[in-house]
Amino acid sequence: MATKSETYMWDRERETISRSDLKNLQLARLKQVLERVWHNVPTLKKRFQEAGIDETTISNLQDVEALKDFPFMKKSDLRDNYPFGLFASPMKEVNRLHCSSGTKGKPTVVGYTKQDLEHWAEACARSLAAAGGRPGDIIHNSYGYGLFTGGLGMHYGAERLGATVVPASGGRTQQQIMLLQDFGARIILATPSYMLNMAYTMLELGIPRDSIKLEIGIFGAEPWTEEMRAQLESLLKIQALDIYGLSEVMGPGVSMECIEGKNGLHIWEDLFIPEIIDPKTGEVLPDGEEGELVFTTLTKEAIPVIRYRTGDLCRLMAEPCVCGRTFKRMTKIKARLDDMLIIRGVNLYPSEIEKCLLSMEELAPHYQLVVDRHKALDTLEVQVEVTEELIGRWGKFENGHVELSSLCEGIQNLLKDSLGLTADVKLMEPRSLPRSEGKAVRVVDKRLKS
Numbered sequence: 001m002a003t004k005s006e007t008y009m010w011d012r013e014r015e016t017i018s019r020s021d022l023k024n025l026q027l028a029r030l031k032q033v034l035e036r037v038w039h040n041v042p043t044l045k046k047r048f049q050e051a052g053i054d055e056t057t058i059s060n061l062q063d064v065e066a067l068k069d070f071p072f073m074k075k076s077d078l079r080d081n082y083p084f085g086l087f088a089s090p091m092k093e094v095n096r097l098h099c100s101s102g103t104k105g106k107p108t109v110v111g112y113t114k115q116d117l118e119h120w121a122e123a124c125a126r127s128l129a130a131a132g133g134r135p136g137d138i139i140h141n142s143y144g145y146g147l148f149t150g151g152l153g154m155h156y157g158a159e160r161l162g163a164t165v166v167p168a169s170g171g172r173t174q175q176q177i178m179l180l181q182d183f184g185a186r187i188i189l190a191t192p193s194y195m196l197n198m199a200y201t202m203l204e205l206g207i208p209r210d211s212i213k214l215e216i217g218i219f220g221a222e223p224w225t226e227e228m229r230a231q232l233e234s235l236l237k238i239q240a241l242d243i244y245g246l247s248e249v250m251g252p253g254v255s256m257e258c259i260e261g262k263n264g265l266h267i268w269e270d271l272f273i274p275e276i277i278d279p280k281t282g283e284v285l286p287d288g289e290e291g292e293l294v295f296t297t298l299t300k301e302a303i304p305v306i307r308y309r310t311g312d313l314c315r316l317m318a319e320p321c322v323c324g325r326t327f328k329r330m331t332k333i334k335a336r337l338d339d340m341l342i343i344r345g346v347n348l349y350p351s352e353i354e355k356c357l358l359s360m361e362e363l364a365p366h367y368q369l370v371v372d373r374h375k376a377l378d379t380l381e382v383q384v385e386v387t388e389e390l391i392g393r394w395g396k397f398e399n400g401h402v403e404l405s406s407l408c409e410g411i412q413n414l415l416k417d418s419l420g421l422t423a424d425v426k427l428m429e430p431r432s433l434p435r436s437e438g439k440a441v442r443v444v445d446k447r448l449k450s
């Protein structure tokens, strides 16, 4: 394992700042951002006033801990103030807009001033460097370009790092594989589900692993388990690292796993203050406890957010990291709170099912969860593909085949034993489930139609 002195950092001084200097920096920046909001965002000012906060509360802040007295923000606040109601900069200073990937109704809109774009590029350059990226690397960027923050956010970070970027975006998978072969990228950026799609396409086309030079994959934008990491690493013979972010807080590059520790994602705490709260009561939980992740942005001008509830479930880790960075880490996101399924009284997240499915060697890592309702009871059907090897051994895929039924039973038992879950399992032929080109759709909720 690397020692401190070997660790490459994009901004060593910042990334190894002492905790007391960090607190002072955070406090100074927090006061500035709160003042900005107070003077420029009437909706939030009103909400502060309703919570008994006035201008002197802000100017007299002694400690960042005092944040706990401020009201939360939620995604619905952005929707309710669509499109620019929460902006704290005049439009003539807003250089770029992005939208978050909402599936229902109006999207949530975020804006960036010139300085916001600067900070974002720095955060993404830091993230790439933490993952093992270096100036001169060829970086293949398969995050979608456009309103989604993934493509352009990482693009400018990679340029800032001094890398050569291949702006591939999502889709046209065979062409992407050809470019990986011909350009020899060392690093790839993609959602884990799209990377899996690419890896399987390579297998199906008989493209040898040695014809590409990838060493590192930086995956995020959707929940993925350690089991999925193991699959991607063994299929592609790369180091698979986790990157996190969300449009409302900035985009990708809010936190990043370091290649030295590969255990939790460093949050760039000079730019964002993280908190973990009990999602039911809103109470702040101590480091190490699982709860909902909340962020306050410290430098954002166009649309600062104060105590923004991400809806993402994880823990904060304050222990020092082997890489020498002093910023706290967050554990991998376990799930989005919204994605919790309640099936016959059992509460569970898709990631828990993923863990079980990926532990069985007969199954390919392609699955979908179909939720429905029969006679007021929620039902779940787990659809999962079997591997090509299995079909090779059996001759052909045939519903009702005795081995298929016993495999089905095995999966049902595993889900019952590990999660207490009673679910129908439907084994699927290889390549029959839809493949992702961005964020995977893991749950198909048929209840929403009625």
Ligand code: DLL
Residues within 6 Å of the ligand: 100, 101, 143, 148, 149, 150, 219, 220, 221, 222, 223, 224, 242, 243, 244, 245, 246, 247, 248, 251, 252, 253, 310, 312, 332, 333, 336
């Ligand atoms: O997904 C930003 C991003 C782009 C992050 C590329 C990483 C890489 P949104 O579209 O606004 O932004 O979606 C944000 O995606 O609240 C999480 O629920 C989920 N998410 C993002 N990164 C991760 C991750 C981008 N590493 C929402 N693990 C967030 C789990 C993630 N979930």
